[in-house]
Amino acid sequence: MSKKLYVLLSVLLVAAFVLAACGKAAPAPSKTEAPKKPFRIAVVLPSSINDLAFSQSMYQALLAVQKKMGGKDAMQFVYSDGMYKVDDAAAAIRDYASQGYDLVIAHGSQYGSSLQEIAPDFPKTSFAWGTTVDTFGMPNVFAYEAASEEGGYVNGVMAAKLSKSGVLGVIGPIETGDASRYVQGFIAGAKATNPNIKVNVTWTGSFSDVSAAAEAANTHISAGADALTGTAQMVVGAIGVAKEKNVLWFGTQADQSSLAPNIVVANQVYHWEVVLTKMIDLIQHGTLGGQSFTINLKNGGEVIEYNPQYNLPPEVKKAAEDAIKGIEDGSIKIELKK
Amino acid sequence: MLAKLLSASVLIGILASGVRLATPYLYATIGETFGQRSGVLNLGVEGQMLLGAFFAFYVTLVTGSLWLGVLAAAVVGALMGLAMAFVTVNLQAEQGISGIGFYLFGLGLSDLLFQKLVGTVKTIQGFPPIYIPVLSGLPVLGPVLFQQNILVYVAYALVPLAWFVLNKTTLGLKIRSVGENPQAADSLGISVAAVRYYTIIQGGVLSGIAGASLSIGLLNVFQQNMTSGMGFIAVALVYFGAWRPLGVLGGSLLFSMVNALQLWMQVVGVPIPPDLAVMMPYVLTILVLMVTVSKVRAPSALAKPFEREG
Numbered sequence: 001m002s003k004k005l006y007v008l009l010s011v012l013l014v015a016a017f018v019l020a021a022c023g024k025a026a027p028a029p030s031k032t033e034a035p036k037k038p039f040r041i042a043v044v045l046p047s048s049i050n051d052l053a054f055s056q057s058m059y060q061a062l063l064a065v066q067k068k069m070g071g072k073d074a075m076q077f078v079y080s081d082g083m084y085k086v087d088d089a090a091a092a093i094r095d096y097a098s099q100g101y102d103l104v105i106a107h108g109s110q111y112g113s114s115l116q117e118i119a120p121d122f123p124k125t126s127f128a129w130g131t132t133v134d135t136f137g138m139p140n141v142f143a144y145e146a147a148s149e150e151g152g153y154v155n156g157v158m159a160a161k162l163s164k165s166g167v168l169g170v171i172g173p174i175e176t177g178d179a180s181r182y183v184q185g186f187i188a189g190a191k192a193t194n195p196n197i198k199v200n201v202t203w204t205g206s207f208s209d210v211s212a213a214a215e216a217a218n219t220h221i222s223a224g225a226d227a228l229t230g231t232a233q234m235v236v237g238a239i240g241v242a243k244e245k246n247v248l249w250f251g252t253q254a255d256q257s258s259l260a261p262n263i264v265v266a267n268q269v270y271h272w273e274v275v276l277t278k279m280i281d282l283i284q285h286g287t288l289g290g291q292s293f294t295i296n297l298k299n300g301g302e303v304i305e306y307n308p309q310y311n312l313p314p315e316v317k318k319a320a321e322d323a324i325k326g327i328e329d330g331s332i333k334i335e336l337k338k
Numbered sequence: 339m340l341a342k343l344l345s346a347s348v349l350i351g352i353l354a355s356g357v358r359l360a361t362p363y364l365y366a367t368i369g370e371t372f373g374q375r376s377g378v379l380n381l382g383v384e385g386q387m388l389l390g391a392f393f394a395f396y397v398t399l400v401t402g403s404l405w406l407g408v409l410a411a412a413v414v415g416a417l418m419g420l421a422m423a424f425v426t427v428n429l430q431a432e433q434g435i436s437g438i439g440f441y442l443f444g445l446g447l448s449d450l451l452f453q454k455l456v457g458t459v460k461t462i463q464g465f466p467p468i469y470i471p472v473l474s475g476l477p478v479l480g481p482v483l484f485q486q487n488i489l490v491y492v493a494y495a496l497v498p499l500a501w502f503v504l505n506k507t508t509l510g511l512k513i514r515s516v517g518e519n520p521q522a523a524d525s526l527g528i529s530v531a532a533v534r535y536y537t538i539i540q541g542g543v544l545s546g547i548a549g550a551s552l553s554i555g556l557l558n559v560f561q562q563n564m565t566s567g568m569g570f571i572a573v574a575l576v577y578f579g580a581w582r583p584l585g586v587l588g589g590s591l592l593f594s595m596v597n598a599l600q601l602w603m604q605v606v607g608v609p610i611p612p613d614l615a616v617m618m619p620y621v622l623t624i625l626v627l628m629v630t631v632s633k634v635r636a637p638s639a640l641a642k643p644f645e646r647e648g
Contacts, residue, residue, distance in 0.1 A: 048562060050458035082449060082562055169605075175612060202604040205616030209566045212616075214557045215355060219601040222351040233561070236459045240558040243461060259461050 039069070039280055041077040042096035043105040044089045047208060047233040049081045053253040054207075054233055058107045060254075061272035065280070068273070075280075083108075084208055090114035097122040102283055105129070109177045110207075115141065126288040128279055131178040133292040142282075143292035144275045148178040148231070148252060149185025149334045150297045150327050151268025154304050155250040156189025157323045158265055159227040160197050161316045162248055167198045169220025171230030171238050173207045179231045181336060182252055182268075186229055188334050189323065200225060210237030217241035227265075239264070257307035266306045266320070274301040298328045342606045346478075352602055353482040356595035357490070358556065362387070362548040362565075363590035364493040366572035367579065368500045369544030371586055374576055375504065376537040377517040377639035378426055381437025383545045384569025385444020386418045390549030392448040395560035396455055398462050407554050408489075408547060415546020418444065419539035426538065427531050430643035441569070449562040456560070464558035465489055489547070489555040496544075500583040513537060517637035520644040530644045545569065571623065578626050580634040589626070593619050 043062065045055035062077045069075040078096075083089035089111050096104045097118060106115050106129040116136050119127045123140055130144035159168050168190055172183045187199045200220055204212040213230060214237035220228055221241070229250035230238050236259060242249045243260035251257070251267035275293045282291070295301020304324060306312055326332035342348065366383050373380050390411035398407035422440055425431045465487035474484040504510040515523040516533045524530050548568075553560045575593060579585030600615040 048453065051561075052459050084563065200605045200607070202601055203612035203616070205613060206566065208561070208563060210557055210559060210561045210564045211552060211566065211568070215359060215598070216601055218355060218358075219351065219598070219605050222347075222354070223602075223605045236461070236559045236561055237557050237564075240461045240464075244464075244558065259459065 038073055039075045039103075039284070040101045041075065041103045041105065041280075042099070042101040043077060043079045043107055044083050044092045044096070044111065045079055045081040046084050046089070046108040046110065047082060049079065051233040051254075052236065052256050052259060053231075055081055055107065056254045057270035058105070058272055061270075061276055064271075064273050065276045068277075069280075086110050086114060090118065093127075094118050094121075097125045097127070100125070102126060103128060103279060124288075126279070126283050128275075128289075130275075133294075135290055135292055137290075139290050140288040142279050142289045144272070144279075145292070145294050146178040146181070146270055146302065147294050147296035148182035148268065148302070149188070149336060151252060151302050151304055152182040152185025152229075153189035153192075153327065153332070153334055154297075154320050154323045155229055155252070155266060155268060156186040156191075156199075157193045158312075158316055158320050159186070159229065159248070159250055160190040160193035161319055162265065162313075163194075163197065163227045165224050165226040166194070166196065167200065167220075167224040167226065169217070169223070169225035169228045170199060170201045171213050171216045171220070171228065171235060172201060172203045173232035173234060174205060175203055178253075182231045184336055185334050186250075192332075193319065198224075204234065206234060207232040208234050210234050213237040214241050218245075221245050221247055255305050257305075257309065261307065261309040263310070264307045265310050265312060266304055269303050269305050270295060271301050271303060274299050296327075297324055343603060343608060348602055348606065350478055350481055352595060352598045353478075354485075355598035355601070356591060357482055358486060359594035359597055360590040361490045361493045361551045361556065362568055363572050363575060363593065364496065364587065365544045365548035365551060366569060367575045367586040367590055368496050368583060369541035369548075370573055370576045371500065371579070371581055371583060372504070372513060372537040373541040374640055375517045375581055375637055376513045376534050377520060377637055377642060377644070378534055378538055379433045379437065379573075379641040380422060380440075380538060380541055381434055381570070381573060382418065382422055382440025382444065383437075383541075383548075383572050384565055384567070385441040385448075386415050386542050386545035387549035387552075387565045387569045388444045388448040388563070389414045389418060390546030391553035391564060392452055392549070392560055393546070394550030395462065395553040396451070398464075398554050399456065399460065404465055404554055408550050411546040411550035412543045413546075415542040415544070415549075416539050417542070418546070419542020420535075422542065423535045423538040426643065427534050430645060433641045433643075445563060452560060452562060459559060459561060461559050462554065464554045464556075487555050489551040493551065494587075497583050497587045504583065509536075514637075516644075517639050520639050521647070524644070524646060534644075545572075548572075571620075574623055574627060577636075578623060578630060580630060581637060589623075592626075593623060596622050 047055045049059040066075045080092040103126045115129050119141050128142040132143045135141045135143045173179050190197050202216045213234040217238035227248040231252050239259045249264045255267045255269050257264040393414045394407040394411040397410040425436045467485050467487050470484040474480045512528050512533050516530050520530045575589040578589035596619040600618045
């Protein structure tokens with residue numbers, strides 16, 4: 001009896017391992033045929049790959065880089081999305097590292113402390129995380145961040161120009177990383193355009209709580225705001241409210257126009273391709289980490305995408321373009337608090 | 339800053355958001371109240387809400403009918419309730435543990451179905467606000483109470499109905515007796531199993547509609563884990579409300595008002611760190627629980643499986 005049980009359990013265990021290995025869809029590298037091994041990337045994402053925000057920006061960048069490098073023969077990537085629980089993410093990061101990926105990306109500032117623990121155990125694997133500048137001084141950790149205040153500034157300029165009530169609302173998640181920078185940039189841009197404008201800011205204390213984001217939007221609108229912005233994957237809740245109440249929305253991280261084509265004015269879209277290409281190049285030449293990168297308007301890592309379905313007055317668009325030029329040539333400086 | 343917070347428009351704003359935010363809690367807590375009064379602790383509310391939210395959203399997206407969406411949420415809630423009833427009544431499983439299991443099931447399944455069937459974030463046209471003639475024009479009360487969507491009105495109408503059923507009907511008497519002393523109820527010919535099946539399934543239906551009130555009432559979107567802990571707060575609010583429909587109404591309203599208050603504090607610029615502001619409703623819940631738990635008695639048979647003797 002007990003012998004049978006052991007056999008059964010071992011069979012189940014083996015089956016589970018086999019299934020788990022297949023499940024990740026990492027095609028078995030064909031050792032015999034391929035002369036050159038493809039570059040292999042694994043990425044852990046805090047929300048879904050189609051969140052129209054933070055995770056989607058990374059997923060699309062990976063697709064773009066894969067295409068640029070020449071398809072799946074040159075670069076392969078696997079991902080675990082929806083990892084809003086840091087413990088699960090840490091397990092996934094360790095798992096990918098032990099599977100021998102060339103680069104393991106932990107796409108979320110909440111994963112930092114996990115990565116700090118895991119990276120020293122895999123000195124031959126390169127890790128990257130963001131958004132941050134902190135590589136922990138480790139030779140196999142890259143860091144990347146977004147100068148999100150730049151697009152925030154441009155959005156702020158447009159919002160201040162378009163607002164009739166003179167009140168803007170900002171819905172932030174947690175005051176950290178690119179969210180904090182974006183909000184500061186938005187306020188700076190709005191104030192530079194109209195010193196009398198009021199910018200109300202709320203923080204929900206979460207990156208994913210759509211309900212809190214929606215109620216924050218409701219509150220801003222009741223307080224007189226007629227243009228809103230916000231950052232993190234939770235903002236879909238706020239966009240739903242903005243759409244219903246017909247107030248303007250300014251997006252960041254990804255193009256959010258499709259959610260509410262009538263009220264989304266413009267979006268700051270992240271293009272992590274810039275960072276990914278640099279890291280891949282460094283790794284292929286033997287540098288596994290120790291550097292940090294920033295995407296911004298100038299290096300093409302951040303792009304302002306206007307919603308073609310929103311009828312943006314030409315003088316507002318000109319103000320936005322002037323702001324972009326100013327930021328790129330350094331004539332506009334955005335002060336960030338520490 | 340405080341003066342600004344106390345201005346009429348801000349107070350009306352707080353009350354109106356509080357009334358609106360309380361809606362999902364009301365559905366969930368009333369369902370849970372019935373369950374707990376019959377002696378069943380259902381910790382799977384969150385999972386039922388998530389599945390309800392997803393199915394309401396998905397069915398509305400596909401058919402364009404909001405009411406079919408509500409129906410779908412109710413049906414999937416009922417099925418979850420049925421499974422929960424089988425596990426707790428027939429298999430006599432430990433209720434806290436199995437509830438967590440149902441929560442994780444709902445969390446995972448709603449996310450999986452969303453990824454497979456919908457794919458990307460989409461918005462829908464949810465229930466519009468209904469302006470009740472005459473009443474909606476009243477100062478203060480009008481915007482607070484009479485400019486809400488239909489699911490909000492129904493939630494509040496459920497409170498007196500639940501009170502009446504629990505306290506004034508034979509069914510209510512049976513539910514209470516099964517929750518206090520199932521052996522005695524059984525000896526009087528009341529089927530403990532049937533009563534508990536009824537309350538658990540009804541709880542599932544209401545939790546499902548609670549989810550619908552979010553995805554097609556208040557938010558008009560679906561996202562993975564969109565309830566973010568509301569179902570667990572609902573369970574706490576049942577204790578908070580001392581297992582009485584009026585009590586859970588008070589608890590739901592208070593929790594939501596404090597939540598609305600902290601948002602307004604941030605908007606008008608009261609100098610409080612946002613992390614502390616966000617904590618306020620939760621801290622309040624814990625404080626009230628500490629006070630009430632020592633004063634009110636839970637249903638005697640709560641969370642105890644019933645096994646017929648002999």
